[in-house]
Amino acid sequence: MAKRDYYEVLGVDRHASEAEIKRAFRQLALRWHPDRNPGDKEAEARFKEINEAYEVLRDPQKRAAYDQFGHRAFEPGGGAEARGGFDFTSFADAFEDLFADFMGGRRRQSATRGADLRFNLTITLEEAFTGKRAQIRIPTAVPCEACSGTGSEGAADPVPCPTCRGLGRVRAQQGFFTIERTCPRCQGSGRIVRDPCRECGGSGRVQREKVLAVNIPAGVEDGTRIRLAGEGEAGIRGGPPGDLYIFVTVAPHRVFRREGSDIWCRVPIPMTTAALGGTVEVPTIEGTRVRVQIPEGTQTGRQIRLKGKGMTPLHGGARGDMFVELVVETPVNLTKKQKQLLREFEKASAEQQGHHPESEGFFAKVRELWSELRE
Ligand SMILES: [Zn+2]
Numbered sequence: 368m369a370k371r372d373y374y375e376v377l378g379v380d381r382h383a384s385e386a387e388i389k390r391a392f393r394q395l396a397l398r399w400h401p402d403r404n405p406g407d408k409e410a411e412a413r414f415k416e417i418n419e420a421y422e423v424l425r426d427p428q429k430r431a432a433y434d435q436f437g438h439r440a441f442e443p444g445g446g447a448e449a450r451g452g453f454d455f456t457s458f459a460d461a462f463e464d465l466f467a468d469f470m471g472g473r474r475r476q477s478a479t480r481g482a483d484l485r486f487n488l489t490i491t492l493e494e495a496f497t498g499k500r501a502q503i504r505i506p507t508a509v510p511c512e513a514c515s516g517t518g519s520e521g522a523a524d525p526v527p528c529p530t531c532r533g534l535g536r537v538r539a540q541q542g543f544f545t546i547e548r549t550c551p552r553c554q555g556s557g558r559i560v561r562d563p564c565r566e567c568g569g570s571g572r573v574q575r576e577k578v579l580a581v582n583i584p585a586g587v588e589d590g591t592r593i594r595l596a597g598e599g600e601a602g603i604r605g606g607p608p609g610d611l612y613i614f615v616t617v618a619p620h621r622v623f624r625r626e627g628s629d630i631w632c633r634v635p636i637p638m639t640t641a642a643l644g645g646t647v648e649v650p651t652i653e654g655t656r657v658r659v660q661i662p663e664g665t666q667t668g669r670q671i672r673l674k675g676k677g678m679t680p681l682h683g684g685a686r687g688d689m690f691v692e693l694v695v696e697t698p699v700n701l702t703k704k705q706k707q708l709l710r711e712f713e714k715a716s717a718e719q720q721g722h723h724p725e726s727e728g729f730f731a732k733v734r735e736l737w738s739e740l741r742e
């Protein structure tokens with residue numbers, strides 16, 4: 368019989384979030400749990416099926432492999448990674464973890480997942496444009512070398528717990544009932560470390576500064592979160608590691624302002640250039656210069672678009688544009704001679720209309736306003 372699609376099994380969308388997948392699994396697992404459906408072969412098969420689907424979809428790496436290769440990803444010799452078959456043994460762990468949440472936090476405490484870490488990284492806009500290979504140093508917990516992360520001196524194998532004889536549970540008589548509960552000595556793992564490692568005190572991990580090389584993709588935006596699976600703190604006593612999240616901040620730029628994949632730049636130009644026309648040199652994000660033509664009669668606020676001179680988009684495709692926003696600058700600290708020339712210019716302009724379209728238009732409107740008020 369053909370294997371059902373894992374997303375279909377859990378009744379979730381292909382783009383479902385981790386939380387949605389977990390929720391769907393919980394509901395189905397509770398419904399088809401063999402304890403609730405004793406002797407029901409179909410329920411048993413369904414339960415196995417949803418466990419298998421969840422085991423893949425809860426793990427971002429396995430999920431990605433499944434999205435790409437389907438069930439082939441986990442067949443011997445199939446898929447990209449050729450994992451050599453699929454490990455079913457961890458089902459029980461996934462399931463117990465999940466149900467521990469319901470049942471008042473009865474967690475298996477022997478091996479615990481390491482904490483997630485957050486690292487704040489600030490880069491320049493230029494680095495966001497080109498992308499960056501950053502070396503980061505994070506103080507974190509790493510597996511103890513002395514005991515290979517087991518927490519046991521000399522990495523000696525843990526021994527079966529003498530209290531529960533390796534079962535992880537102990538029974539106690541209470542009135543008429545026999546109550547089974549988690550073994551308090553081994554916390555349900557069924558194994559204990561006889562001689563705790565002196566280096567790490569038995570936790571299986573030590574504090575170190577870890578150096579990691581991280582690829583920050585070109586086009587990264589302010590506030591982007593990059594997840595590095597398994598690069599968080601080491602787990603306790605051989606538990607799985609947490610994840611590392613890198614929060615990227617793009618520092619404000621002295622000259623450029625970013626808007627999505629476009630770049631804006633305010634460029635002041637002399638009053639004379641604005642009136643007569645000319646050129647101005649502007650910097651670009653890739654570190655070059657571009658000569659921009661200023662048309663005769665340019666006003667403040669005029670925008671000139673430089674196509675394809677913006678940012679690299681994060682997910683490929685064409686570059687954004689650069690917008691040069693012109694600001695006409697009024698000259699200051701004039702010499703006597705300059706003032707004289709401007710007065711002559713003023714006199715010459717007064718005799719003729721059409722030199723200042725904006726103010727002429729504005730004052731025409733004001734005159735209208737005043738005449739309306741008088742009526
Ligand atoms: Zn025990």
Ligand SMILES: [Zn+2]
Nearest residue numbers: 511514564567
């Ligand atoms: Zn150790």
